[in-house]
Amino acid sequence: MGSLTFLFSFQLMIYNAIPMCSSQYERLFNTCRLPGTETDTIQHIKDSKHIVVYHKGCYYKVWLYYDGRLLKPREIEQQMQWILDDKSEPQPGEEKLAALTAGDRVPWAKARQTYFARGKNKQSLDAVEKAAFFVTLDDTAxxxxxxxxxxxxxxxxxxxxxxxxxxxxxxxxFTLVVFKNAKMGLNTEHSWADAPIVGHLWENVMSSDCLELGYTEDGHCKGEAISGIxxxxxxxxxxxxxxxxxxxxSLAVARPLAEDVDFHSFPFDTFGKGLMKKTKTSPDAFVQLALxxxxxxxxxxxxxxxxASMTRLFREGRTETVRSCTVQSCKFVRAMDDPTESIEKKRALFKAAADNHQHLYRLAMTGSGIDRHLFCLYVVSKYLAVESPFLKEVLAEPWRLSTSQTPQQHxxxxxxxxxxxxxxGxxxxxxxxxxxxxxxVGDNLINFHVSSKFSCPETNSHRFGKNIKQALCDIRNLFSLGKNSTK
Structure with missing residues (x-):
């Protein structure tokens, strides 16, 4: 799949954005995280000519090349249909094997060394870990x-x-998940790259599927499948x-964690960046202050x-942290729920907080944030075996509100x-x-994903979602802008 990596990198260059380091795009395919007893490693191979597909507890190796060329969509459809029609049963231990990747890392690392280091288990595991990517044909709708x-x-x-x-x-x-009613999505491992890389991949998938490839009237991929593949x-x-x-x-560890996630995904279509720009404020600062x-x-x-802020100005740049809760944002928030404060004062505090947020964002983008520097000090302290009370305290502080924006790219x-x-999310x-x-998403829509834990009695993702919607509308009202305002 190496040729596709270049395609995605090139497309990012032609849009009105600073390009991200292409090393992240290179790792998009043919990459796997490998467990270790001390630390994990990232394995990336130059090229892969197959994918691995999981369906009803069984693993299948699917070659993507035939006669020196990539398979055409209709031929890939034929491969998937063969898997869907296969009636074979999972081998002992096969169905839940991937639970090893969902539980604690050390037991997985030890099991990998003990049971998957030789013979057919090693060959099959190599097929999974060296595949271009993983596909699940999910049996749910x-x-x-x-x-x-x-x-x-x-x-x-x-x-x-x-x-x-x-x-x-x-x-x-990433795992490409295709549900039985043809809806799709991705599950992504985060260590090899950041969310915009996967988001850009998904935009390419959507645009090429709808605008370039298409389907016949009876729902099949266009084109013909040759025999002999x-x-x-x-x-x-x-x-x-x-x-x-x-x-x-491992499954017993992972399942309670998964079931504890209170996840709420919802669209906010009262307004979008079109209205937010009328306040002469960055849309991101607008949303962050609403949060x-x-x-x-x-x-x-x-x-x-x-x-999260991208440090895409730098080679191999990843992220820096914008600490969005500031003195200025707190003053604005307190004023918003103070009935004695005037609209003009609240508006001024909003503008001051938004300007400060943009300043912090620019510092983070240009390598002048603080959290990656703190991390470097932590790495050095570990290397020198120096105990730092300051680092111990500051790095132990929990991020009780963790946020990220996925950009719409092209x-x-x-x-x-x-x-x-x-x-x-x-x-x-x-x-x-x-x-x-x-x-x-465009001028009139913002899509949110809110998560928390059911086990925490203080949090509730749906309640927080309602508060986000109300906060966005309350800030809009400071500027006397209606949903369809042309001011």
Missing amino acids: QGYREEDPVTSMDTYAKALLHGKCYDRWFDKS PMPTRLQWEIPEECQEVIER QLAHYRDMGKFCLTYE IDLNKNPEMESSGG FGPVADDGYGVSYII
Whole structure:
């Protein structure tokens, strides 16, 4: 799949954005995280000519090349249909094997060394770990349902986030999940790259599928499939009972964690960046201040807040942290719920907080943030075996509000409004906190993903979602802008 990597990198260059380091795009395919007893490693191979598909507990190796060329869409459809029609049963231990990638890392690393270092188990594991990517043909139906818009989107998101905890290979760069009603999505391992890389991949998938490839009237991929192309092969496993016990223990660790995730995915279509720009404010600053207001109303207090910022100006740049909860944002939030404060004062505090947020964002983008410098000090302190009370305290502070924006990168939504993306989400990083991901989709829509833990009595993702919607509207009202305002 190496040729596709260049395609994605080139396309990013031609849009009005600073390009990201192409090393992240290179790792998009043919990449797997490998467990270790001390530390994990990232394995990336130059090229791969196959994928691995999981369906009803069975693993299949599917070659993507034939006679020196990539398979055509109709030929890939033929391969998938063969898998769907296969009636073979999972081998002992095969069905839940991927639970090893969902549980604790050390047991997985030890099991990998003990049971997958030789013979057919090693060959099959190599096929998985060296595949271009992993595919799950899910046996559940997911997606937005008009008659049940709230629950259907929440369930859809949770299915992509963790599934059954054994039907995604969580170590692969990404798992492409295709549900039985033809809805799709991605589950992504985060260490090899950042969310915009995967978001850009998904935009390419949507645009090429709809605008270039298409389907026949009876639902098949266009084109013809030639005869003689080898069909998929079943991966062979010999998983002893003691390894099956390790698999079950990993599943017992992962399943409660997955079930504890309170995930709420929802669209906010009252307004979007079109109206926010009329306030002469950055849309991201507008949303971040709304999140501060929503969180204060939700929890009755402020908290350390993480917003991811790309350091794409630098070679191999990844992220820096924007600490969105500031003195200025707190003043604005308190003023918003103070009936004695005037609209003019609240508006001025909003502008001051938004300007400060943009300043912090620029510092983070240009390498002048603080958190990666703190991390470097931590690495040096570990290397020198120096105990630092300051680092111990500051790095132990929990991020009770962790946020991230997924950018819309190149699809022209005015020409193709049906290609609106719901973006992606993640779980909370603190047991008593929230994770919030959002994508500002065009001028009239923002899609949110809010996560927390059911086990925390103080948090509630649906309640927080309502507070976010109200906070956005309250800030809009400061500027006397209606939903369809032309001011």
